[in-house]
Amino acid sequence: MKKSLTKQITAGIGLALTLLIANAAISYHHTQKILENERWVSHTHRVLTALEATLSTLKDAETGQRGYLLTGEERYLEPYQRAIASINEQFANLQQLTTNNYPQQQQLRKLKRAIDSKLAEIQETIELRRSRNLEAALRVVKTGRGKQIMGGIRQQVAAMTEAENRLLQLRSEESQASINTAMLTFTAATLADLLLMAVVYYLVKRDRTLRDREEKQQNQLLEQLDRDRQSLALTEERFRRAILDAPLPIMLHAQDGEILQINRAWTELSGYEHSEIPTIEDWTEKAYGNRKSLVQADIDRLHQLNDRVSEGEYIILTASGETQIWDFYSAHLGKLSDGRSLVISTAIDVTARKQAEAEIRMLNTTLERRVEVRTAQLQAANDELEAFTYTVAHDLRAPLRGMQGLAEALLEDYRDNLDDLGQEYAQQIVNSSEQLEELIQDLLDYSRLGTADLPLQIVELDYAVGEAVKRLKTEIEKRHAQISIRSPLPAAIAHPVTLIQVIVNSIGNAIKFVEGREPQVQVWAEEIEIPIGGVGETETAREWERAGAPVGAVPPCPPPSPIVGVGENAELPVTASEKTIASCPLPAKQSVFG
Known part of the structure; x- marks a missing residue:
């Protein structure tokens, strides 16, 4: 079994190495092809750039021609002179870039003749403008020969550009195809290597897994038993501490009247230790006195229920002789191992709440009277404020109306005797009087803000x-x-x-x-x-x-x-x-x- 497993692992590793070497060789081949395609794509872009530069240079020459023909100033010939200086260099660059493209070389020879004709036509018009006058140069321009030559140049450049774009698209497609083939080959080889490595890993792990499985199962069973034992002990301890440390009084009692447990809160509030009230009978006798039999019957009925029940409020007597009011809730917890029914009872001390409710009821009996007295006092204060406001407003209105009337009379009777500034002052007196009248009315409204x-x-x-x-x-x-x-x-x-x-x-x-x-x-x-x-x-x-x-x-x-x-x-x-x-x-x- 071990020899067979070793042979399988060795064969798998050898096959994986073989695939890696083949993958490397194929990837190298495709990479070289991709680089070659990218060089041709870059070469096509340079051809397109050179064509655009040549056409732009001819446009600059035309620009210089037009400027000189219109002005006759030599400085406008600068674009033309720069074009003459660079056009031959640009054309030579185009010839070099298209050396391996015979159709483009033929187009270049035609383009060269057209460029020479265009430059000759530009030179002719410049010489006529320089030696004779503008009209002589314009006669040559109006023949349309220069425009026709330039149109032909644009068509030839456009045809060459279109041819280069077709080459660019073809080379881009070839480059993309090479990339796709390289990626596909690399991916397939990589997946095959990973698959072989996975097979080898599986063979190595299989034997180890078989040997460890039985041992692991045994250990798991032992650990699970130990965890269950610890969990049960922890649950019992938590339940016991939850009962003992709960903030509310809690009692556990059985169907035969035995009190199995009371917590610290029960002892603190009632004053009774578990040893003093070992049975329900002892608890009812100490806490309820002559009402013992009635409460005992209520507690016995709890063992016949299956749901949580609210028992209501009971008055109990503590060990110190203090009277308290407890609100009881109980729930059935099932049966003990000996078959007895188990009930848990909790209580809430509502003594303080009941006292507060009694005080609130007593305060409510006197609250309405205090509200009536306070309301009457506030109403009297508001009436006094309103009366005072009316008095002040009446005293203010008398002189205000006199002032307003005199100002209006001044404007009506003596307007012609006043200059513009005087009329403006008088009108401002009238306006201010009206505003003050509004403020007095607002003062009256202000006095009623508390009631309206x-x-x-x-x-x-x-x-x-x-x-x-x-x-x-x-x-x-x-x-x-x-x-x-x-x-x-x-x-x-x-x-x-x-x-x-x-x-x-x-x-x-x-x-x-x-x-x-x-x-x-x-x-x-x-x-x-x-x-x-x-x-x-x-x-x-x-x-x-x-x-x-x-x-x-x-x-x-x-x-x-x-x-x-x-x-x-x-x-x-x-x-x-x-x-x-x-x-x-x-x-x-x-x-x-x-």
């Missing part, structure tokens, strides 16, 4: 910022401030008057808090991401729809604490009572103010 919602609508921020700048015109001119607005600004959902006033305050503060130089204020809008959610989300969606937004478009308006930034490093928080003037990203890069 601000009506929202879609507002163009370009309009709102423009109105704010108009109101600050005097201050801007006084401080020589420069206001830069990055338009277009997005649309917003807002209370228009409040939004304009917020922008006025922000820009005004930005102007005021710049010292020692002219204020430069920039106003822009940018989109930020704010987490969605929070109280008020549903109501904001309703305002969004009432303002004319598409049905189903819900604006992401969480309750943020926004920062409105205007001016040079100015970040001004703007709030109104408990309602925040905020912005949130909207579809189409809009913002919501609410």
